[in-house]
Amino acid sequence: MAQQLLEVNGLKVRFATEDGTVHAVDGVDFELERGKVLGIVGESGSGKSVTAMTLLGLTRDKNTRFEGEVLYKDENLLELPESRLRDVRGAQIAMIFQDPMTSLNPVYTVGDQIIEAITTHEPTGKKEARRRAVELLRQVGIPNAQSRVDDYPHQFSGGMRQRAMIAMALSCNPDILIADEPTTALDVTIQAQILELLDRLRADFDSAVILITHDLGVVAEVADEIVVMYAGRIVERGSKRDIFYDPQHPYTWGLLGSIPRLDRPKPKKLHSIEGTPPSLINLPQGCKFRPRCPHAFEKCFEEPELKNRVDAKGHLDRCWLSVDDKRGVRGSTIAGEERVVA
């Protein structure tokens, strides 16, 4: 019944730099179905944005090497020539970026920018395109869209700019909408508005959404399936319920534990994941999370596979600990308590 829109198989992205090869994405697989929201969660440098940009061919460069495939409508987007890719980009797969300040052109009106997006991909007249631009702005909740369409981006507030970005992304009824940290630069109240908007649009437009964020709280509200990334690879993947109620990877526990929660009593100290993510040029041996993992043991010097280890189908993880051990030790971390040194 569910229609599969996008399939990513063994995606690897490497950048050759002066300092060495950056393994930005190292073996990522996922599928995306129509009408679903996939949340990709991870810290800065986990490869989540590079993955998203690669889907649209935005990372193509002479110093970039790709492996694997990105299948969309039986075509591998990685091998599509630039001219063909341009038809897909914006029209069938659209993207909204984190910073609504820098992703709109300050010298064109918001309306012009939306109209351009429409007329580039569809043989519509200027008048018709303008009518649609107004309609789109209205749909994303810009008050007074008829007159605001002629405003410049600086006349919009941060939340409104992000709405305008969403309107532009939706202008050609894309199959897939990629939202890269769409709410990180916004206030919590505006974040709530944007999340509600994304949720509504998924229903109205029947698009699939890839929501990229570092905040698990955000995906809890809207995602159906969640991929947790660390150091360029997927460390855990499963339905929203799997990830929140039966998380299998210590990194996921750490992420869950470090969210300050209002629905629980205040702990003495906030849980934090010690250390920083590894350099993608010089990755640690074995499990990439090992140096920061409080539960690491000898076996972790070999890298575990991403596979199904629990009963729930489709819930994959990359950790050597036995399922029973994990269920025993994870409680305190997820509850946000301070690390218990084993």
Added chain:
Amino acid sequence: MTEPQTQNGEALVQVQNVKKYFPIRKGVLSREVARVHAVDDVTLSVAEGETLGLVGESGCGKSTLGRCIVRLLEPTDGEIVFDGRSIGKLGARKLRPLRREMQMIFQDPYASLNPRKRVGTIISDPMRIHGIGDRKERKQKVEDLLRTVGLSPEHYNRFPHEFSGGQRQRIGVARALALRPKLIVADEPVSALDVSIQAQMVNLLEELQDEFRLTYLFIAHDLGVVRHVSDRIAVMYLGKLVELSPAEELYSRPIMPYTEALLSAVPVPDPDLAEKRERIVLEGDVPSPINPPSGCRFHPRCRYATEICSQVEPPLVDYGNGHLAACHHPLNVDKETLSRVQASAAHTPEAADSSALPQDPGKERAQPVPRPD
């Protein structure tokens, strides 16, 4: 009742009826045509050793207030008393020795460090400017500071671009600590960081507070983080202080509907809870502070708003236990308390008399006003 909010300890900072207006000038003669009411008659105090959280959306004036307190900005009107001295109108020269005692941590760890200077210089510059120690002593101090904030002394000769966001923010903290200040104003110190790094930063700030007996004014828009660090929390909306409360009480018993909405906007990392709870999504943006709405400034977005809210500005009312709020339809207040309340003297807007006090609505709780869609 001039300083009703101080719980314990002496007030290190007292802010009295502070206003900060920014003029908008136009034309050849640069005539003032309008004013941005960034901070409009705010009174509060920060006790020595406490952390006061200051919360609100972008444009509510929280950063402006923070900058007025450390006197990066001069208030248009009102009084700021720091450690017993009035500093609201002091000139640059007289302020200089005071600058040692109040420091600031900025939001953006990328923009707040000079990319051409080495970490050692960045951290030791405040000491050099204030003539503390000789070169060797300063270097020793910087190395100690780097250790204190969780970096290593080897980082002394590196440049800011060699560090991650979280590490840069630690450098900013070390710089703020260099002069051993009494007060640190932290303006959204963690909002640019990843969630897991945010927690490290918050814990570090708390440890430092114990170690150096610091007083914090912690400015943020995220109520989740603020809860962890704050003893008391002040909520601002469009230049006005709308609620001030002991930290835990604000979460269990918000009185101002705006606070309720802010709390409900924080995402809950639990899918079942997220589905079940009622989410109050505030419509629209914060109105323009150039021309703020009449009466209660929150009324155009408030779901409880009635006639009176658009006409009379509600005074800040003391509901006991140091919990103040400005609202005509207070939430979570029982009849008994309501009959006892008085306007807190310092906060009563001139226009409001006793009739502006919240009246017993006849029900235990304010009810959302149904609005025609």
